[in-house]
Amino acid sequence: MKSQHLLLMVSLVCTSAWANEDISKVNGRISAEAGQSYGALDTVNGSIEIGAGAQTKSVETVNGSIQIGERARTGGVSTVNGAITLGQKVVVSGGLETVNGSILVERGSQISGGVETVNGSIGLVETELGKGIETVNGDITVGVGSHVHGGIEVTKPNFSLSFKPSRKPRVVIGPNAVVDGQLQFEREVSLYVHRTARIGAVSGATARSFDSDVAPKD
Template sequence: MKRFLLLLTLAVAAPQAMADDDISKVNGSIQTTAGASYRDLETVNGSIQLASGVNARSVSTVNGSIRTDENVTARNIETVNGGIRAGRNLVLSSGLETVNGSIFVDRGSRISGDVTTVNGGIGLVATQLDGDIETVNGDITVGVDSVVRGGIKVERPSFGISFKAPRKPRIIIGPNAVVEGALQFERDVVLYVHDSARIGPVTGATVQHFSSETAPAN
């Protein structure tokens, strides 16, 4: 998260837009114009909305959500405290990242990097991901017709003494979905894999197969 400390420093030093196609703020949301091109879209306290057909370079905030309409192209999308919700046909040359928030990517999207979060669910629908999926405390759904060229990793959480058993994340590999890489689980999870799906080697979990359109409820 060194990038977000740099963002905060730059935003305080230069709270105004650096150029016509850059937007940099400390406080306030960022709205974009459909079909427009930008370089960096950055704010500290505020959400970011990418309108249909927007082309941007870096898109990031610290405290706020990021949403994209259809047919958005960017290098990377990042937030710390907030969710990321991507519309159809998102194209990213890097990846998606948040710490506290969920990530959802809709149909027809292509992501060249990783999709990562710490506390929040991750969901892909008919999406091609060239990198990995990583989380600590979130559920993961590799939905219908999605292809993950990398693997899936759920890391062991770091926490103190607790008298309550932690909730087990649900990992679902849906109909006709593919995960080519390894599925590694450093903590207890519930892993459901559809009969029509294909996955790589699994460590740390037992596969439970299902044939219905949706995975069984816990």
């Protein structure tokens, strides 16, 4: 009987230790099970999926999307070619970054860092963002009830990084959203700000006010 208890204890200790180890791959998908704890997750060619309530350190891939379930907790999240999607009430200790892909954060999530893309849209819904938002060619929606503690910057295209045809990004600050910092635009954008939103100083664009739930079309 004692030996059985000892084996069970050893098994539990080993499981706990393995669960907190890093997972690193070159080719292949990584899946973090719901409610489990992990170290850093890293792959080159493959997507990463994190289940609801899981805890991880940094999450990185090069060619692949990253999907994070509700109430999960992670370190910084980054990919090069792929989208980043966060469910509700996710906590990220760091930022979200992609080059070619969109970023979507659902309501109740908290991001301590910033959000950055080159070619990809950014959407926040009732999200607390500790720093700012930066993009080159992506549309930005700071959705209802979101709070961006930094600013917003849309930079000029660098053609050594982006080969997409030039287009005018669309920036929407939704109902009851707050952007504490400056809104700086180095290129032409369409900027819509809901009348209940609060923003910092704007340079490089003229804000158009709207009252409806959804911003007008360009």
